[in-house]
Amino acid sequence: MNEKVTAIINKYSSDRGQLVSILQDIQAEYRYLPKDALLQVSETMGIPASRVYDVATFFKAFSLKPRGKYVIDVCLGTACHVRGGNRVLETMERCLAIERGQTTKDGKFTLETVNCMGCCAVGPAVKIDGDYYGHMSTDKVDGLLAKFE
Amino acid sequence: MTTKLLNKLSSRQDLEALRKELVRKRKTDKPTISLCNGTACRPYGCLQLTEAFKQGLEVRGLTAKVELRVTGCHGLCEKGPIVVIQPGDIFYQQVKSDDVPEILSETVAKGNVIDRLLHTDPATGRKVVHRNEVPFYLKQQRNILGNNVEINFNKIEDYISIGGYAALARALLEMTPEKIIEEIKSSGLRGRGGAGFPTGAKWESCRHAPGDIKYVIVNADEGDPGAYANEGLLSGNPHSVLEGLIIGAFAVGANQGYVYVRNEYPLALANMVTAIDQAERFGFLGDNILGSGFNFNVRINRGGGAFVCGESTALMASLEGKVGEPRAKYVHTVEKGLWNRPSDLNNVETWANVPLIINKGADSYRTLGTDGSKGTKIFSLVGKINNTGLVEVPMGITLREIIYDIGGGIRDGKKFKAIQTGGPSGGCLPESLLDLPVDFDELSKAGSMMGSGGMIVMDETTCMVDIARYFLSFLEEESCGKCLPCREGIKRMRQVFDEITAGRGSEKDLEFLEQLSLTLVDSSLCGLGQTAPNPVLTTLRYFKDEYEAHIKEKRCPAGVCKALTHYYVIEEKCPGCGICVRECPQEAITFMGKKKPVMMDESKCIKCGICCDVCKMGAIGKR
Numbered sequence: 001m002n003e004k005v006t007a008i009i010n011k012y013s014s015d016r017g018q019l020v021s022i023l024q025d026i027q028a029e030y031r032y033l034p035k036d037a038l039l040q041v042s043e044t045m046g047i048p049a050s051r052v053y054d055v056a057t058f059f060k061a062f063s064l065k066p067r068g069k070y071v072i073d074v075c076l077g078t079a080c081h082v083r084g085g086n087r088v089l090e091t092m093e094r095c096l097a098i099e100r101g102q103t104t105k106d107g108k109f110t111l112e113t114v115n116c117m118g119c120c121a122v123g124p125a126v127k128i129d130g131d132y133y134g135h136m137s138t139d140k141v142d143g144l145l146a147k148f149e
Numbered sequence: 150m151t152t153k154l155l156n157k158l159s160s161r162q163d164l165e166a167l168r169k170e171l172v173r174k175r176k177t178d179k180p181t182i183s184l185c186n187g188t189a190c191r192p193y194g195c196l197q198l199t200e201a202f203k204q205g206l207e208v209r210g211l212t213a214k215v216e217l218r219v220t221g222c223h224g225l226c227e228k229g230p231i232v233v234i235q236p237g238d239i240f241y242q243q244v245k246s247d248d249v250p251e252i253l254s255e256t257v258a259k260g261n262v263i264d265r266l267l268h269t270d271p272a273t274g275r276k277v278v279h280r281n282e283v284p285f286y287l288k289q290q291r292n293i294l295g296n297n298v299e300i301n302f303n304k305i306e307d308y309i310s311i312g313g314y315a316a317l318a319r320a321l322l323e324m325t326p327e328k329i330i331e332e333i334k335s336s337g338l339r340g341r342g343g344a345g346f347p348t349g350a351k352w353e354s355c356r357h358a359p360g361d362i363k364y365v366i367v368n369a370d371e372g373d374p375g376a377y378a379n380e381g382l383l384s385g386n387p388h389s390v391l392e393g394l395i396i397g398a399f400a401v402g403a404n405q406g407y408v409y410v411r412n413e414y415p416l417a418l419a420n421m422v423t424a425i426d427q428a429e430r431f432g433f434l435g436d437n438i439l440g441s442g443f444n445f446n447v448r449i450n451r452g453g454g455a456f457v458c459g460e461s462t463a464l465m466a467s468l469e470g471k472v473g474e475p476r477a478k479y480v481h482t483v484e485k486g487l488w489n490r491p492s493d494l495n496n497v498e499t500w501a502n503v504p505l506i507i508n509k510g511a512d513s514y515r516t517l518g519t520d521g522s523k524g525t526k527i528f529s530l531v532g533k534i535n536n537t538g539l540v541e542v543p544m545g546i547t548l549r550e551i552i553y554d555i556g557g558g559i560r561d562g563k564k565f566k567a568i569q570t571g572g573p574s575g576g577c578l579p580e581s582l583l584d585l586p587v588d589f590d591e592l593s594k595a596g597s598m599m600g601s602g603g604m605i606v607m608d609e610t611t612c613m614v615d616i617a618r619y620f621l622s623f624l625e626e627e628s629c630g631k632c633l634p635c636r637e638g639i640k641r642m643r644q645v646f647d648e649i650t651a652g653r654g655s656e657k658d659l660e661f662l663e664q665l666s667l668t669l670v671d672s673s674l675c676g677l678g679q680t681a682p683n684p685v686l687t688t689l690r691y692f693k694d695e696y697e698a699h700i701k702e703k704r705c706p707a708g709v710c711k712a713l714t715h716y717y718v719i720e721e722k723c724p725g726c727g728i729c730v731r732e733c734p735q736e737a738i739t740f741m742g743k744k745k746p747v748m749m750d751e752s753k754c755i756k757c758g759i760c761c762d763v764c765k766m767g768a769i770g771k772r
Contacts, residue, residue, distance in 0.1 A: 019470035020453045024412065047470070058472040058629075059453025061412050078375030078569060078605045079531035081619055087758050094734060094757070115456065115623060117413050118377035119189040120529055120603075121226030121537035130415075134192030138759045139732060 004029055005037045006044070014045050019055055023062060031071070032063040068103040068110035070148050073127040077116030080123035084137065088124045089113060091138040095145055108148070157432030160440040161318045164309070171310035180215045180257050181235040183298055187222030188380060188416050189538070190229035194246070198230050201246035205253050215257055218307075221297040221385020221420075225285050226538040228268065233280050233298060240280040241266035271535060271557045285536045288554050290517065290525050293501050294541045297385035302420050305427040308388040314433055316504035320396045321441035324507075326356060329400040333503065336511035337523035342368055342459070342496030343574065343600045344676070345522070345589035351493060355401040355483040358491035363403040366487065366494040367394055369410045369417065370464060372456035373572025374623060376603030378527040379497040381539045383410070384417040386501070387424035391447070393503030395433060398445045401493050406447040409464055412454050421449060456573075456627035459601075460675050461486070461494045463629065474629045475675035496601060498527055518544035522588035526599065532569075532606040533560045542587070549583040552606060563608040567692070571600030573620045573627075574680035576687025577613060596687045598680070612709035613692040614699050618646035620684040628677065635678030638669045642685065650710040654700040659689065708771035711756045715772050720746040722768035729760035729769065 008025045012018040042049040074089045103110040122134025206212045223231040228242035255261040267276040300307035334349025371379035410418045428434045436444045457463045458473040465487040467473040486492025506514045522544040531537045535557035567577040576597035621643040630636045666682030673679045698704045705713040723746035730738045737753035761769040
């Protein structure tokens with residue numbers, strides 16, 4: 001039994017209705033959802049492992065694979081799309097030599113996409129490690145990634 | 150500073166006494182710096198700016214003499230961070246940390262206006278000093294969103310001092326549930342989440358549904374890409390949503406409420422958590438609220454990044470800890486919703502309208518708007534427009550007024566092409582419909598819908614075929630997969646679009662798309678699939694010429710679809726500076742000597758568009 005996971009489950013009083021929130025907290029702790037943690041949730045809360053797996057794979061926010069040190073979210077909401085968000089994503093893919101959903105070999109960056117972060121006014125927007133970057137363009141990608149050395 | 154409360158507020162007298170005290174404290178001549186900390190201001194560095202103000206005030210020994218009010222979204226996100234200074238209602242935009250010393254020593258201390266931080270009216274070129282003269286705000290009616298500027302988003306005291314929770318006291322202590330429902334019905338309030346179902350009628354059905362245990366839910370799973378209207382409201386004024394929710398709970402007879410917040414909105418989530426905690430401490434939540442005998446508690450649930458969870462039955466499934474799959478609604482959720490009990494779910498903005506109606510009365514509320522749509526509506530005005538931001542307008546205003554008078558027209562002198570409303574369930578409306586009054590019914594008649602409030606402006610460089618394809622691929626990814634028409638139909642439509650945008654489309658495709666669209670509308674299980682064809686149908690209806698250009702002429706008029714677009718150097722414009730040569734990842738551009746135009750080898754070009762982005766001379770063309 002992992003104590004951190006136990007603490008998270010206790011925080012929500014093992015409430016099954018809070019399964020998504022519990023998984024969110026576990027992911028915040030480990031940056032992904034480790035298999036052992038999911039099994040512990042299943043056992044402790046009396047939810048079949050298949051159901052936990054069902055929820056963990058249904059929602060886009062969850063990752064079953066370890067993620068990099070920095071998680072890059074490229075926004076592909078409509079406002080960002082019409083201003084070239086997709087081209088920013090393609091440039092990121094080229095610069096990092098990975099595709100969306102993948103992690104760089106050195107484990108530094110994971111490149112993900114998100115369908116709107118609520119800062120459409122400054123699109124195309126990118127979020128790295130919780131910080132927002134607005135008015136992105138293809139030529140700013142290199143400089144931005146260089147900040148995370 | 151948080152007011153210390155030894156006891157919870159247990160009566161209306163308690164609340165009014167506290168309000169009096171807070172208003173007295175607030176009404177001193179203390180200068181106030183109202184500083185936007187909304188999500189859209191974050192990329193501009195508003196957090197660092199806030200820190201700079203804090204330090205500046207401390208260094209000058211002004212911390213106690215000047216109020217620094219950290220607020221939610223002020224609306225004009227394009228020009229953030231926004232700072233408004235009282236007295237004087239002085240409006241500064243694009244403020245940087247370096248500007249702080251001057252603002253404190255000149256504006257706050259002496260009342261002098263700093264010219265370079267003022268807003269310039271794009272139409273006249275005139276500098277504007279006061280917030281209420283900024284053209285962006287002139288045609289707006291910020292009844293709901295306007296309070297964002299007046300309150301620190303983490304201080305319940307600020308909300309109380311501007312009249313917060315007075316509607317709750319009135320509802321709980323002076324009105325019966327039936328009377329509240331009557332008032333909401335008579336106000337004409339319709340659900341702000343998209344479809345526009347009459348709120349009062351929904352509440353009434355829930356109240357009359359059999360069962361002792363009922364629930365009320367805030368739908369803050371604003372999944373429409375390009376819409377952040379709910380985010381701006383929830384993070385900027387969480388108590389207004391909470392107050393509406395408690396009134397609604399009393400009206401339908403619920404003792405437990407839920408706020409389902411999108412995981413992608415960390416600020417809204419944090420501020421709502423704080424608000425609920427404060428409301429509990431002050432006695433607006435819990436047992437015997439304000440001495441009325443009514444008990445009510447609220448819990449927050451986080452979404453997991455699934456668009457379909459904005460659908461009521463999917464959201465409720467998610468609240469039960471299951472995957473967010475919708476179910477057929479033969480039995481409405483107001484009768485059997487969460488845990489199979491009567492549940493009333495409303496959008497964030499709908500809830501925030503409730504205190505306003507109770508305070509002002511339905512008669513007054515009804516005076517604003519059109520026959521079928523009353524009150525105001527918040528939109529996130531974004532895309533290729535000059536003044537991007539959150540706007541709140543009376544129902545019935547025309548699209549033209551929103552785009553040109555409030556939005557300041559199209560960016561970079563480009564030509565307007567379309568406005569997209571209603572997210573993936575909505576449609577794209579052309580220039581010929583710009584004089585359409587914005588309300589639930591008019592937008593639906595035009596083939597679009599109100600949605601939760603996204604308004605994305607598109608110009609001549611946006612390809613409408615690509616936009617339709619974009620929404621399909623979005624919905625394909627977000628379809629839960631439970632019903633076949635949605636799961637396979639959207640995918641099939643997207644495949645057809647892949648062919649068209651690759652230059653392999655045929656005229657039969659358009660007929661097929663229309664047919665398949667109608668199948669989805671008729672046979673999908675939930676709103677996601679039923680409305681999924683809207684972007685396709687509206688672009689086919691209003692922009693058929695673009696489809697034909699892709700199919701017949703193998704040409705993308707906007708220069709977006711890669712397979713149909715070719716980049717070239719406009720020799721007479723190219724000074725041979727070589728920036729594009731350096732930036733091209735493919736080494737497809739060659740330097741030909743000083744002051745000579747560069748040369749492009751199209752066989753190496755991957756059409757990434759970087760050359761176009763870096764060229765200051767506009768010397769890279771697309772055809």
